[in-house]
Each structure stands twice: as C-alpha cells, then as structure tokens.
Amino acid sequence: MRTMSVINPRRARTRYAGIALSKTTGMVFVLPALILFAIFILYPLLTALSYSFFDWTGILRGDFSGLNNYVTLFTTLPYSEQLPNAFMHNVVLFIGAMLFQNTIGLGLATLLHRVRRFKRFFQTMYTLPYLVSPLVVGYLWSLMLSPLFGPVNSILRGIGLGDLAQPWLGNPQTAIWVVVFVTAWQWVGFPVLLYGAALGGIPEEIDEAASLDGASSWQRFRDITFPMLIPAIGTVSVLTFIGAMEAFAIPYALGGSQGSPAGATDVLSLMFYRTAFESGSTNAIGTSSAIATLLFLFIFGVSILITWLLSRAERRLY
Incomplete structure (x- = not known):
C-alpha cells in the first residue's frame, strides 16, 4: 500500500521564513x-556620460550637442x-605587462611553490x-635613470658597457619601454601572489x-599545472588589461602630463588629464568627458570579451 508523506505546514513555513531571513x-551586508x-563609481560614470553630450x-553647460564631442x-x-598615439602606448603597456610582468610572475610563483625555505x-x-x-616609484626610477647622476648609467660605464648608457627618458625610442619596465617591476608581485595561491590549490597527488x-617536470607543468591555472590566468589578464588602460601615475612621474619626450610616454589617462585641466579649452568638460566615456566603454567591452574567451578555453580543458 502506497503511503503519502504529509508535509508539516508549520515546519514548511519555518523553513521558508529561514530562507527569506537569510x-x-x-x-x-551587501547594501553598504x-x-x-x-556613489563613487556608477554616479560619476553616468555623470561623465551625460556631460559628453553637451557643449560647455x-x-x-550649454546646448545639447549629441556626438559632437566624440x-x-x-x-x-x-x-x-x-x-x-596615446591608445597605442596603452596597448604597448598591456602587451609588455603580459609578456614580462605576468610571465616572470608565473615563473617566480612556480619556483617559490617548489621551494619551501625562505618562501614567505x-x-x-x-x-x-x-x-x-x-x-614615488616613478620619481625614484627617473632619478636612477638620470643621464647626469643616475646610478644605472654609472654602473654601465663601470662594467665597460658605456656605449649602452644614454638618456633613457629623453630618447623617444626608449622612453615608453622604460614605462613598461618600471610598471612591470612594481607590479610583478601581484601575479606572484595570485599564481602562488592557485598553485597551492592544485592537489599534489596529481603531480x-x-x-x-614518467612525466618530466616540463610535461607536468604543460599538461597538468598550466591548464589548472587558466582561471587564475584569466583573472590576472583582465586585471592587467584594466591596469594598463588606466595607467596614469607612472607615466605621469616619468614623462609629465605632456607624455614627454615628444609624446613618447603619452597614454589615454594623461590625455584626459591635459584636456580637462591644462588645455584651456572652453569646452574642456565636454571633450574630456568624451575621452573618459570612450575609455570606459573600451575597457568594459574588452574585459568582457577576455573573460568570455578564457571561460570557453577553461570549459574545453575540463
């Protein structure tokens, strides 16, 4: 004989009340x-967007101008x-960060994961x-790279490589690469921490x-470790992209607001700063707001694309 379970109404109400309370x-907790x-992100973004559609x-604020500022x-x-010019320098910063900062960070994190002594x-x-x-980092490096009294050129001359000594920040061919190097030097510890945490989450039994x-160290890293690091690589890639496109402090410290020399270190954030505060244009608010809006839309769109591509790659691996 089939028996039917009877749901206690009081117990059901208590359970649903607990779910609603949770x-x-x-x-x-999320509301603050x-x-x-x-207040600090959404409102300024919407305000800048609205400002970009008006003459100033x-x-x-003057008349509605539509897309004239763009x-x-x-x-x-x-x-x-x-x-x-500024956009291409942001792209160079991102590529340089991915090639140097994140690659070196992954290598250091892998070495530290295998070394127990002095790891912390x-x-x-x-x-x-x-x-x-x-x-501070930018100003310190500008002093160290000074062609007059900087220790970098002094060391090169001291070890017999005086031909390599040059005004690193005064040469348009090398200035942007100095910005890439200093940025990578400062932020290399960030991927080291993230990759180190991801490596710590991989079960040692698999390795x-x-x-x-009979798998070699390289084979284990290529076929086991690296695929399991895809989520961390995705996070680091997106954050690196956002940081490279929003770069301001180090380019400003090394090249000033004009992106010296001759615009060789100019980036979009510096262009926004000049347009808003140094251009002297009567329509500075409208034009600078258009720059900020374009920068946000590009960062947001590409970040979504990178996340989607890496999530697809992760699903294929698993």
Whole structure:
C-alpha cells in the first residue's frame, strides 16, 4: 500500500521564513557596498556620460550637442593626433605587462611553490614594490635613470658597457619601454601572489601520479599545472588589461602630463588629464568627458570579451 508523506505546514513555513531571513541578511551586508559603488563609481560614470553630450563654456553647460564631442576627438587637432598615439602606448603597456610582468610572475610563483625555505621572505620581497605609491616609484626610477647622476648609467660605464648608457627618458625610442619596465617591476608581485595561491590549490597527488608515470617536470607543468591555472590566468589578464588602460601615475612621474619626450610616454589617462585641466579649452568638460566615456566603454567591452574567451578555453580543458 502506497503511503503519502504529509508535509508539516508549520515546519514548511519555518523553513521558508529561514530562507527569506537569510536572503534579507545577505542583502543587509551587501547594501553598504552597493551604496558606495553607486556613489563613487556608477554616479560619476553616468555623470561623465551625460556631460559628453553637451557643449560647455567653462563650468556652464550649454546646448545639447549629441556626438559632437566624440567627433571632435577623431577629426580635430590636436586630439586626432594624440588619441591614436596615446591608445597605442596603452596597448604597448598591456602587451609588455603580459609578456614580462605576468610571465616572470608565473615563473617566480612556480619556483617559490617548489621551494619551501625562505618562501614567505621572497614573496614579501616581490610584493613590497606594489605597496609603494606608483608616483614615488616613478620619481625614484627617473632619478636612477638620470643621464647626469643616475646610478644605472654609472654602473654601465663601470662594467665597460658605456656605449649602452644614454638618456633613457629623453630618447623617444626608449622612453615608453622604460614605462613598461618600471610598471612591470612594481607590479610583478601581484601575479606572484595570485599564481602562488592557485598553485597551492592544485592537489599534489596529481603531480605525483604523473611523475610516477614518467612525466618530466616540463610535461607536468604543460599538461597538468598550466591548464589548472587558466582561471587564475584569466583573472590576472583582465586585471592587467584594466591596469594598463588606466595607467596614469607612472607615466605621469616619468614623462609629465605632456607624455614627454615628444609624446613618447603619452597614454589615454594623461590625455584626459591635459584636456580637462591644462588645455584651456572652453569646452574642456565636454571633450574630456568624451575621452573618459570612450575609455570606459573600451575597457568594459574588452574585459568582457577576455573573460568570455578564457571561460570557453577553461570549459574545453575540463
């Protein structure tokens, strides 16, 4: 004979009430973060977007101009020359960070994962630079690279490589690569920490089993470790992209607001700063807001694309 279970109405109401209470409690804890996000992130973004659709006379808003401020950026000098130049330098910063900063960070994290002694010491040493203000780091490197009294050129001359000594920040051919190097030097500890945490989450039994099957260290890293690091690589890649496109402090410290020499270190954030505060244009608010909006839309769109591509790659591996 089939028996039917009878649901206790009081128990069901108690359970549903507990679920509703837990959701309410969660919203209470999330609400402060949402309020701060709305005030300091969402509101400024929407304000900049609205400003970009109007003409401005100083701080007085004029008539609705539609996309005129955006058209000005691509058709009117000096914006039409500065915009692609600054954008390409941001791209160079991102590529340089991916090639040097993140590759070296992954290598150091892998070595530290295998070395037990002094592991915490080296992790601390690698992460110390990014705890310092980027402006301070930039100014210190500008002093060290000085052609007059900088220790870098002095060391090169002292070891017989005087032909390599040059005004690193005064040469348009080398200035942007100095920015790439200093940025990578400061932030290399960030991927070291993230990759180190990801490596610590990989079960050692998998690596040991592959070793017993005769796999070499490189084969184990290529076929086991690296695929399991894809989520961490995705996170580091997106954050690196955002940081490279928003770069301001180090380029400003090394090349000033004009991106010296001759715009060789100019980036989009510097262009926004000059347009908003140094251009002297009566429509500075409208034009600079258009730059900020374009920068945000590009960062947001490419970040979503990178996340989607890496998630697809992760699903294929598993």
